[in-house]
Amino acid sequence: MLFDHPLPEVIDRAGLDQLVKLLQADGYTVVGPTERDGALVLDELAGGADLPDGIGVETGAGHYRLRERADGAVFNHSAGPQSWKQFVHPPRQRVDAPEPVRRLAFIGVRPCDLAALAILDGVLGAAPYPDDRYLARRDQIFVVAVNCVEPGNTCFCASTGTGPAAEWGYDLVLTEQEGEGGHRFLLGTGSVAGEEILDRLTHRTATGxxxxxxxxxxxxxxxxxxRSMPETDLRGLLNxxxxxxxxxQVANRCLACANCTMVCPTCFCTTVEDATDLEGDNAERWQRWDSCxxxxxxxxxxxxxxxxVGSRYRQxxxxxxxxxxxxxGTSGCVGCGRCIAWCPAGIDITAEAAALAEKERTR
Ligand code: SF4
Ligand code: SF4
Structure with missing residues (x-):
């Protein structure tokens, strides 16, 4: 059994709109997948209608296209170019001045991305040097996860143990269903905050x-x-x-563009830049994402x-x-496949791991 948590309640498509409204009424800025610029991006939703009903994706190595779906599924698309990292660990932030912290509700967090948030919690939120800004943002987030029922061509979370079921780390979890009985979402809770929202939603009990x-x-x-990662001791293999x-050989293909690190939901490296005005009276300190x-x-x-370039890809x-x-204490890869889809050279971390394993086997 992949997941044992109960999924006893059901909401319909209107219930999803109601969920967005309830969260907004509670002061959350609701963020979820929405169509923009030929991709499904993560952005503020004005309402449930901004969600991508009937839009799917087609992914491959160096390939990402939207496609029309035959059904109206909202969440049956694999990870897009952005991850939730941008909201808890922003691409650019001023670090020498206080910032207001928004209450954010994430809708449609896939299991791989739940695992990525847990990894960031360990990297940025844990002792001995926790990032207070990260923790303040993280503390204000309500998570609506979705179980994956339609993985993409570049997905491999089953082989990294990070999906396709959302096991924990959410307030609510949805499983989308279509067909006989209509378009609906089975809904489970993972926190008291989630239970309180469920109580206010129009819902019914799920059938067996x-x-x-x-x-x-x-x-x-x-x-x-x-895709899948090779079944071998990757930690030892890479070591x-x-x-x-x-x-x-990878360097002959790699453009060192850093796309793979920018789209990765767990890459966390930053650099710090100081800027002064021309008079020298004011100075600001900014942190921005950097890349190995x-x-x-x-x-x-x-x-x-x-x-x-070879040494940088190896790193x-x-x-x-x-x-x-x-x-x-964990792997840094959650199998989301973003680095494969968004690599302009189509370099595939699972294929490179398999090539290394094969080279070692035949050495
Ligand atoms: S592996 Fe691909 S995405 Fe990463 S730096 Fe090289 S070319 Fe860019
Ligand atoms: S290394 Fe690639 S597949 Fe793994 S978490 Fe990062 S972007 Fe996703």
Missing amino acids: GEIREARRAVDDAAGSMG RARGSEHWE FDPDFSYIHGGAVRKS WMSHKLSTWHDQF
């Missing part, structure tokens, strides 16, 4: 058939991922591959440590799959 169908759909999703010639693909990222006295992939364990 609906619950069985939801569980079967999530089980089926685990078996229909477009042993430091001197592999494979990194230069930037040669200057490893600049220390005397120059950059990782001068070649990124080794950190994700191996040294992240040493630092934070």
Whole structure:
């Protein structure tokens, strides 16, 4: 059984609109997937009508396209170009001045992205040096997760143990169903705040058939991922591959554009910039996302440590799959597939891991 939490309640499509309204009435800015610029982005929703009914995605290595769906499904699309990271760890923030913290409600958080938020909690929110701004934002977030019933071609969360079922870390969790009985969402709670919202929603109790169908759909999703990580000790594999010639082979394809780090829901590296006005009377300190693909990222006295593209790709992939364990006790990859879809060269972390494993096996 992939998930055991009860899914005893049901709301219909109008109930989803009502959920958005209730959260807004409680002072939340509601953020969810919506169509913009040929992609499903995460943005503030004016209402439930802004959600992407009937829009699906087609993904592949270096490929992402929207497509019309035959049904009106709202959440059956895999991860888009953005992750929820941008709301808790913004791409650019002034760090020498206080900032107001908004109450945000995230709607449509997929299990891989729930796992990514948990990883960020461990990286940015934990002792010994917690980021107070991160914690203040995180504290104000209401999470509506969705169980994945239709994984994408670049998804591999089943092999990283981070999906397709949302196990914890949410206030409410939805499982979307269509067909006989109409368009509906089975709804479970994960917190007191979630229970309070459920009490105010128009809902009915799920039938046994609906619950069985939801569980079967999530089980089926685990078996229909477009990709998977090789079943091997990735931590040890990457650790042993430091001197592999494979990194230069990747470098022949990699443009060092840093897209993979920008779209990754767990990459957290930043740099700090100070700016003064021309009179020199005012100074500001800004933090912005940085990337290990930037040669200057490893600049220390005397120059950059990782001068070649191959060494920078090795750093990124080794950190994700191996040294992240040493630092934070987990993998840094949740199998969302964004780095595969948004790599302009179509470089695929699962294929590179498989190539390293094969090279080691045949050495
Ligand atoms: S692996 Fe792809 S996305 Fe990442 S830096 Fe290289 S070309 Fe850019
Ligand atoms: S490394 Fe790629 S697949 Fe893994 S979490 Fe980051 S973007 Fe997603």
